Amino acid sequence: MRADVDVAPAAATGNMATGYTPAKPRGGRMAQNPSGMDTTGTDTATDATVGAFAAQDPRADLPVAHSQFGLLKQRRFLPFFVVQALGAFNDNVFRQAIIGMLFWLGASSEDKALYASLAPAIFILPYFLFSGLAGQVAEKLEKHRLIRITTAMEIAIMSVAAVGFYLQSLPVLLVALFCTGVQSTLFGPVKYSILPSVLRPEELTGGNGLVEMGTSMSILLGMILGGLLFKLAGDQAPWVSGLAVIALAVAGNLISRMIPRVDAGAPELRVNWNPIPESIHMLKLARKQLAVRNAVLGVSWFWFVGTVLTSQLPAYAELHLGGDATLYIVALALFSIGTGVGSLLCEKLSGRTVEIGLVPLGAFGMSAFILDLYFARTGLAPATGLDLAGFLSADGSLRIVADLVGIGLFAGFFVVPLFALIQSRSPKSELSRVIAGLNIQNSGFIVLAAMSALAAQKLLGWTIPQVFLALAVLNTLVAIWIFTIVPEFLMRFLSWLLVRVLYRLRVRGIEEHVPDEGPALIVCNHVSYMDALILSACIPRPVRFVMYYRIFNIPVMRWIFRTAKAIPIASAKEDPQLLQRAYDEIDAALAEGELVGIFPEGALTRDGTIAPFKAGVERILERARARGQNVPVVPLALRGMWASMWSRRDSRFGRMRVPRRFRAHVETSAAPPVDGATATAAGLEAQVRALRGDAA
Structure with missing residues (x-):
């Protein structure tokens, strides 16, 4: 890549954090000389020699999946997806079959209560004990190999479970349940750390959405099948249950052998077998970066909300919905289906980027539907013993159905971008341990x-509806607290909402x-005050923008821009020292492997045409070469923005009206x-002109 361009302060800028685009201050004037740029990054730079940028990342050779469902046709994703779904399915078949056996045997209420108390603790205890070890092992071993090891463990564990079913022995089944928790603890870190190794950055949100959908539906279907085994199999139920869990484990192991090779994140890592200090160390790793720390907190909070809700559903279905165990499964199914649909929609809504702007939407959507679930039925059900048809015909039932689906839907919006953020911003050599720390905190x-x-x-x-009311209030307060600490989440939501309300975007070549990784300079024509916001919505990686200093210093807004890591800039005539500091920050960002986006024209177009590119870009590239770094340049072109809102096509008053070009068709195109080392301002200008064509 090559860049020769002068940099002009962006009229509006957005960064990896916000993509925010400010309006031009009254009386302000865009500087004509400084460099308008955009710098944001997440990855560590490698020494860039000429041409090296083209093949730094092994994912560059991966086949392109233009939608998340395309991943289900590719070997790099499909076998792993099936294995993790089968694992979740089998775990829940096994756990629900134990409950079915207790009812089949006519166990006393004391035995049922004992299992209900012991089972969750036994299953979750290994996460506290062994997550430290699991994170290290997942970092040290090749990921495909570890998956095969854990699925082989599952065969052995389910063989013990089959013996427990045959002997109808609760102690043996509880031992197997503990071992299942150990196996899940070992599989957890590799489950999420493998995705960034086999998916492109723009596929992370869609891939995580598929995984969350597969997990939700597998849990639901596993509970249904496990609950039916002892009802349908009659006298052969112990044999059938044992064979079923073994067969599912064998199937998972066989499919795991089709997962292609995925190298270890840190093969040189020395394993510390003392779980306590390692667990503490992994919790610290998960808290090292502010955005990752709060994403981890958000995922753990998702589990808190989910646990409160699902633990109350059995009694809620009986007391407040007037149903039986079947209605509880229906309520759980509605929540699971909502979560699956929300997870799948994340890719579409995010535009194939890691769009953390969906997190506030998910958080407040969850609160709204949980709150409505409280008001939908505050007291006991007016009738009892209802089947599904009887419940659906009762007054207010459809509102409750909508609430359960809505809670799940927005839960998907909430958790999928958080997982994608953790994966994209954690160093690959630490990701498995970060996930292990996440699992400890989740537990x-x-x-x-x-x-x-x-x-x-x-x-x-408190009644169950009152618990739901408290949960809605608490969820809102926690969400506000998280978004106050890291305004990136809320600002990104506002920019995401603004772009999708005002424009219809089409993206080509980005x-x-x-x-996907490493430094790069992005150059683009400058048409409107919304340009940086549009670009930040299109580019999968975070981008920091340079903005005119008078915009940066707008009262009240300044703290937002600082949080967004925007770079203020001025012309040499206005403030040469500020101009120099801006160049220094840009150079530092490129040295750290970040993306830098610039508007080389130096100001907004006044007539829709592209003005000559200034030489600031060449200065940026020269500085990078002087310290031994060759920075590639990606030409981008905006089409359709001249006819959209907030360009200079109209007078200032006209720009403030809602014109008929509201929801304008806008296209962003990228060239190779x-x-x-050879880029020039004139050459880049010619490429951007060719990309844009005749459409301003």
């Missing part, structure tokens, strides 16, 4: 959720030509990267 939140719900009902005397 603590699950236990806290169960204890909190129990205490609220037993000690405070997935292919913007590098240019070698930074």
Whole structure:
């Protein structure tokens, strides 16, 4: 890649954090000389020699999946997806079959209560004990190999479970349940750390959405099948249950052998077998970066909310919906289906980027539907013993159905981008350990959720709807707290909402030509005050923008721009020292492997044409070469923005009206990267002109 361009301060800018685009201040004037840029990054730079940028990332050779469903046709994803779904399915078949056996045997209420109390604790205990070890092992071993090892463990564990079913021995089944927790603990870190190794950055959201959907539906179907085994198999139920869980484990192991090779994240890592210090170390790794720390907190909070809700559903279905066990499964199914649909929609809504702007939408959507679930039925059900048809025909039932689906839908919006953010911003050599730390924290939140719900009902005397009301309020307060600490989440939501309300975007070539990792300079024509916001919505990687200093210093807004890591800039006549600092920050960003986007014209177009590119780009590239780094340049062109809102086509008053070009069709096109050693301002200008064509 190559870049020769002068940089002009962006009229509006957005960064990896926000993509925010400010309006031009009254009386302000865009500087004509400084460099308008955009710099944001997440990846560590490697030494860039000429041409090296084209093949730094092994994912560059991966086949392109233009939608998340295309991943299901590719070997790099499909076998792993099936294995993780089968694992979740088998775990829940096994756990539900134990409950079915207790009813089949006519066990006493004391035995059922004992299992209900012991089973969750036994399954979750290994996450506290062994997550430290699991994170290290997942980092040290090749990921495909570890998956085969854990699925082989599952065969052995389910063989023990089959013996327990045959002997109808609860102690043996509880031992197998503990071992299942150990196996899940080992599989957890590799489950999420493998995705960034086999998916492109623009595929992370869609891939995580598929995984979450597969997990939700597998849990639901596993519970249904496990609950039916002892009802349908009659006297052969112990044999059938044992063979079923073994067969599912064998199937998972066989399919795992089709997962292609995925190298270890840190093969040189020395394993520390002492779980306590390693667990503490992994929790610290998960808290090292502010955005990752709060994403981890958000995922754990998702488990808190989910645990409170699902733990209350059996009693809620009986007492407040007037149904039986079947209605509880229906309520769980509605929640699971909503979560699956929400997870799948994330890719479409995010535009194939890691769009954390969906997180606030998910959080407040969850609160709204949980709150409505409280008001939908605050007291006991008017009738009892209802089947599904009877429940659906009762007054207010459709509102409850909509609430359960809505909670799940927005839960998907909430959690999928958080997983994608953790994966994209954690160093690959630490990701498995970060996930292990996440699992430890998740376990603590699950236990806290169960204890909190129990205490609220037993000690405070709250009803289940009152628990839901408290959860809605608490979820809102926690969301506000997280978004206050990291404004990136809320600002990104606002920019995401603004772009999708005002424009209809079409993107060409960005997935292919913007590098997934390492430094790059992005140059684009400058048409409107919304340009940087549009670009940040299209580019999968975060981008920081340079903005005119008078915009940067707008009262109240300044803290937002600082949080967004925007770079203020001025012309040499206005403030030469600020101009120099801007160039220094740009150079530092490129040295750290970040993306830098610039508007080389130096100002907004006044007539829709592209003005000559200034030489600031060449200065940026020269500075990078002087310290031994060759930075590729990606030419981009905006089409359709001249006829859209907030260009200079109209008067200032006209720009403030809602014109008929509201929801304008806007296209962003990218050309192959240019070698930074030979890029010139004139050459890049010619490429951008050719990309844009005749459409301003």
